[in-house]
Amino acid sequence: MRPFTYTRARSAHEAVTAFATSTADRPHYLSGGTALIDLMKLSVETPGRIIDLTDVPDLDFVREEDGDLIVGALTRMSDVANHPLVGARCPALVESLRSGASQQLRNMARVGGNLLQRTRCGYFRSVEFPCNKRQPGSGCSALGGLNRGHAILGGSDHCIAVYPSDWAVALTAFDASVAVVGPNGTRSVSIHDLIVPPGDTPDRETTLAPGELITAIRVPTSPAARSSTYRKVGDRSSYAFALASAAVGLHLDAAGAVGEVRIALGGLGTVPWRAWDAERALVGARLDDASVRAALEPEFRSARTTAQNAFRVGLGVETVVEAVAIAKESAS
Known part of the structure; x- marks a missing residue:
């Protein structure tokens, strides 16, 4: 050091x-x-x-504001996961936090910082290997190396590192935004615009300007959020990063058809991956496993796989199918 x-x-x-x-x-x-x-x-x-x-006051809180859920950026992950308001408004948020790291780490880590954590790609974390994210222009060792756990969605010729946060996947499903303060004042940034895919500049991971910091996270009220879940599949049941995960929220109309559905994928992309096409295909449908699989097909047409990680296309689909089934039971 x-x-x-x-x-x-x-x-x-x-x-x-x-x-x-x-x-x-x-x-x-x-x-x-x-x-x-x-x-x-x-x-x-x-x-x-x-x-x-850590001594900055007034950034450690959970509250309701204009019907939305507001969480201070310095609130500990464990405190958010245990807060009854969060559990009542959006169970997927609670489940995503409890899926991340260990209890000891959740007692220390803050929800704002969790969004900005850097990839767990082994090549990024090992300075002896070339890595465009760590040293632009040096190359991506994962492209021709061990890449079983690397991204199949949103990658580029310069980087295929997976974005690691479970919490961000759930926030992406429910259109969260973050309040930001910096040298040029305050602003609000949609979660969809906060984290960026690698493209030609993998060292640029967010749209935050130098010196900006997150002060709060806002999650809008949504009927689908109340019947939501987060499912995660990894090599271990705890303290492991996702091979595939899914945040799903569901609201059924009086006839039992889909009135609103939210789907975000984790562990598969260079960013939290919102399944917009699948959501549009499922609205108005009567859900079964086959319809969910069919709706997800367009999401993976752009998947860039290798011999090592191609299995994760099917794993991603089945993870969503399971999550939809759980959300449907809750929404019924």
């Missing part, structure tokens, strides 16, 4: 000012630190200044 200077911010404004006026290379905010410290130990992240946010 390389030397760095340390600042403990007492307000969001103080944190943003410290970042904007820093003369050190690569200043970095720290919230829970469960990801950043690991990357610093590996020399993947080498910030010259750490700006600690």
